[in-house]
Amino acid sequence: MRTIAILALSFVGGGLAHGDHGGSQKPMVDENADWMTKHMAEEHHIAEFDASSFFSLHDFDSDGRWEPEEILRTYGLFDDSNKHILKSRRDEITRQLLALLDTDSSGYVTRDEFVMFINEGKRLPDMATGPGHHGDDEYEYEIHHWEKYHDENTKLEDLTHPEDIEHFKKHEQMEDEEERIEAMNRIQIIEDNIPGKFRRGG
Template sequence: MRSSNIFFAALAGGAFAHGDHGGGSQKPIVSPNANWMEKHMAEEHHADNYDATSFFSLHDFDSSGNWEPREILRTYGLMDESNKHVTSERRDQIVKEILTLLDYDNDGLVSRDEFVRFIDHERKTLPDLGTGPGHHGDDEYEYEIHHWEKYHDENTKLEDLTHPEDIEHFKKHEQMEEEEERLEALNKRTIVEENIPAKFRRD
């Protein structure tokens, strides 16, 4: 696990998983014709290379393996103050639109497999629903500021934690670190083989 000093430096400068609105890491330049997902990843996460699994995991805020309606709203920036004007009716409509696209088994949730199917197999992308770039809000950031010593002390182990919310938060950060490392590895590759349609790949 990374040391607490490294984590806190990243957090203070703007952690990858929550965006950087204060001038930390440089935001990638995206084409005006980029789709909403590309714009969101550049604006909120400062990443220009990602895959469907990484995108899903970064927005599975409770690490449940599914996107629930609240997570759909947060992904689209509807938990952020910039969208406080959006009516409850419009929020319900946005959730319904996304579930209509992604919820293949109609259980009211979006699973990782459903999301990968939509992005990779059907070659589609999340639509721009007019809510901006999708700022996730600052409540998670404030929680981390108060508890970073506990979760990221290099001597802290999962079994040392007793409160369910602490355990879940600890697990989430471990997952986020793994996804960040995967994205960093992807960004170092000129060509991401997994993104090339199978018929064009070399045997």
């Protein structure tokens, strides 16, 4: 099964969704790179990405929006390395990021809002919280469930716990995003990025 396979690869190679848990090599990034680029290299070992894939990787509950907790987790504020940061500072970071991203004042950020923000040439700011480690809780969860569901013939329908089903669905979505990024990197010119009037037959 594809989902089980990506879990195995994540333990061997460091994984798409985690920091340096394995042996995969982090991409080298310029010290003057923006925070998003540094975060993707440090935490996810990804050098090339687009707005949609960045959003998906940090939509931790896969509901199509970033709630305040997901924004804080993206910035590593639930990791032990940031346990010293006061709640008042966490609230301030949440307010600042929602002010930048939440254009309709809904209290959360949609994919469209985030993509529009990036397409305007903007980037998530460095909030002085480090590279944004998401923590090891999910990694430990995966190890436990990888041992439980190690049979490569296991199918999603075979899982019974709702948490397991959601967890493996999330990994399948993440794998799809990784494959999409890799496919984009193989194409020198991405037609969707070319204004319509310059496209063939446009």
